[in-house]
Amino acid sequence: MSEIMKYDVVVVGAGIAGPIVARNVAKEGYSVLLIDKKPAIGAPKQCAEGINISVFEKHDIPYDKRFINREIYGARLYSPSGYTLEMRYNRVSGVILERKVFDKMLAFYAARAGADVLPRTEATDVIRKDGKIIGIKAKKEGEPIEIRADILVAADGVESTIARKAGINTYAPLHEFDSAYEYEMLIEGFDPDLIHLWFGNNVAPRGYVWVFPKDEDRANVGIGINSDNPMTAKHYLDKWLKENNIAFKKILEVNVGIVPVGGFLRELVKDNVLVVGDAARQVNPMHGGGMAEAMEAGTIASKWILEALKEENFELLKNYTTEWWEKDGKRLERVLRVRKVVEHLTDEDLDVFIQTLSGIDAEKIAGGHYSEVIKALLKQPKVLMSPRRITLLKELL
Amino acid sequence: MTEKVRIIVDKDKCYLCGGCAGVCPSLAIRVSSSKWEFFQDKCISCRICVTACPVGALEAEVVEGRA
Numbered sequence: 001m002s003e004i005m006k007y008d009v010v011v012v013g014a015g016i017a018g019p020i021v022a023r024n025v026a027k028e029g030y031s032v033l034l035i036d037k038k039p040a041i042g043a044p045k046q047c048a049e050g051i052n053i054s055v056f057e058k059h060d061i062p063y064d065k066r067f068i069n070r071e072i073y074g075a076r077l078y079s080p081s082g083y084t085l086e087m088r089y090n091r092v093s094g095v096i097l098e099r100k101v102f103d104k105m106l107a108f109y110a111a112r113a114g115a116d117v118l119p120r121t122e123a124t125d126v127i128r129k130d131g132k133i134i135g136i137k138a139k140k141e142g143e144p145i146e147i148r149a150d151i152l153v154a155a156d157g158v159e160s161t162i163a164r165k166a167g168i169n170t171y172a173p174l175h176e177f178d179s180a181y182e183y184e185m186l187i188e189g190f191d192p193d194l195i196h197l198w199f200g201n202n203v204a205p206r207g208y209v210w211v212f213p214k215d216e217d218r219a220n221v222g223i224g225i226n227s228d229n230p231m232t233a234k235h236y237l238d239k240w241l242k243e244n245n246i247a248f249k250k251i252l253e254v255n256v257g258i259v260p261v262g263g264f265l266r267e268l269v270k271d272n273v274l275v276v277g278d279a280a281r282q283v284n285p286m287h288g289g290g291m292a293e294a295m296e297a298g299t300i301a302s303k304w305i306l307e308a309l310k311e312e313n314f315e316l317l318k319n320y321t322t323e324w325w326e327k328d329g330k331r332l333e334r335v336l337r338v339r340k341v342v343e344h345l346t347d348e349d350l351d352v353f354i355q356t357l358s359g360i361d362a363e364k365i366a367g368g369h370y371s372e373v374i375k376a377l378l379k380q381p382k383v384l385m386s387p388r389r390i391t392l393l394k395e396l397l
Numbered sequence: 398m399t400e401k402v403r404i405i406v407d408k409d410k411c412y413l414c415g416g417c418a419g420v421c422p423s424l425a426i427r428v429s430s431s432k433w434e435f436f437q438d439k440c441i442s443c444r445i446c447v448t449a450c451p452v453g454a455l456e457a458e459v460v461e462g463r464a
Binding site for chain 2: 037038039044046120122157158159160161164165171174177179180181227228229230232233234235254255256257258260
C-alpha cells in the first residue's frame with residue numbers, strides 16, 4: 001500500500017504557473033501540494049529568460065537581484081539583408097532572469113505562504129473513483145505515493161501528461177510547435193543593453209535567432225524553428241554562428257525544448273482539473289515566450305480555485321476558462337494571426353517590413369494592437385507594388 | 398500505409414526536454430527527469446517525435462513491413 005497524502009489542491013509542475021497558483025491558494029489558508037519531477041526546481045530550463053519588467057508588480061513577485069542577471073532597455077531586430085529596427089527606452093523595459101534561481105524562489109514563496117513542495121516527485125497518472133478524479137499517483141524519489149486532492153492543477157509543461165491522463169485533449173499538430181536550442185555562452189559585439197533578434201527563412205525558418213545578454217560578454221544565444229522542419233534547431237543555430245564568425249567554444253550551458261506557438265487550449269478546465277501555462281499552450285505565438293502568459297493564467301486560475309473552495313462549488317472553476325479567454329486569450333489570438341501572416345513572408349518581405357517599420361510599430365504588432373500599423377504599411381510604395389504583400393497584410397484587418 | 402516503427406533514443410544526445418512526449422499524439426513516450434521511455438503498444442508510427450526533436454536524438458526503426 002502506497003503512502004496517501006491529502007490536500008485541497010495539488011499542483012503538478014513547479015515552473016512558472018504552478019508556483020504562482022500554489023502561492024496564491026496557500027496564502028488563503030487552503031492546503032496545497034506543489035510537486036515537480038526535477039530534483040532541482042528551475043533546472044534544466046527551457047527558456048531564453050527574457051521577461052517584461054511589468055510582471056513583477058502585476059503578480060506580486062519581489063524584484064530580487066538574485067534572479068535578475070541583467071536589465072534590458074529594448075530590442076533590435078535584424079532583417080535577412082541586415083536592415084535593423086530598434087526599440088530603445090530610457091528606462092528598463094525587461095530583464096534577463098536566471099530561471100534556476102527564479103523558479104526556485106517562486107516555489108519558495110509558495111512554501112512560505114503555506115504550500116508543501118516536493119521535488120523529484122513525478123505524477124504518473126490520475127486516480128479515478130466513480131468516474132470522478134480524486135487525485136494523482138506519483139513517484140516520490142522512486143516510491144509510489146497517492147495524492148488525494150479536491151482540485152488538480154496541471155502545470156506540467158508542454159508534455160501535459162496529467163491533463164491528457166485526465167481526458168483533456170491538449171494535442172496539437174506538429175506544425176503548431178517550435179523546436180528550440182540555446183547556448184548560454186560568452187559572446188561580444190552586441191549591445192548588452194538590448195535583446196537582439198535575427199529573422200530570415202535561411203536563418204531560422206518561421207522563428208528567429210536570439211541573443212539575450214546576461215552580462216556584457218555573456219548571453220543566451222538560441223533559436224526557434226518550426227518543429228516540422230526536416231532539419232534540427234541545433235543545425236540552424238550552429239550554421240548561423242559559423243556564418244557570422246561567432247566562436248562558440250566558451251559555452252556554459254545548453255538548453256533544449258519544444259514550444260507551443262500555434263494556438264491555445266480551448267477548454268482549460270474539466271470538472272476539477274485546471275490546465276495552466278505551456279500545458280495549455282498559453283504562449284505568445286509571435287516570440288514564443290510564455291512566462292508572462294503563465295503568470296497571468298496562474299493568477300486567474302488561482303482566483304477561481306479560491307472561489308470554488310470558499311463556495312464549495314466546483315462549477316465555478318469553469319470561470320477560469322471564460323476569464324482567461326476574455327483577458328489574455330483574445331489578445332493572444334490577435335498575435336497568432338500576425339504570426340500566421342509572418343510565417344508566409346519571404347526574405348525580401350522581411351527586409352521591406354523591417355526597413356519600413358518604426359520601433360513603436362514593432363511594439364504595437366508584438367502586442368496585438370496592429371491595425372494602424374498595417375494601414376500605414378499598406379500605403380508604402382514597396383507594399384503597394386506587390387499584390388501578394390497587400391493580400392497578406394489585408395488578412396490582418 | 399505507413400510502416401510500423403520503433404522509436405529509439407540516442408541517450409548521449411537526448412536532453413530529456415520532454416518535447417517528443419508533448420508532440421506525440423498517442424502518449425507513447427514518457428520522459429522523466431532521469432529517463433526516456435517508449436511504449437510500442439501506443440505508438441502509431443507517425444514519426445512526429447523524430448522530426449520535432451531539437452537535437453536529432455530520435456530515430457525510427459522499422460519493425461515490420463507494410464501494415
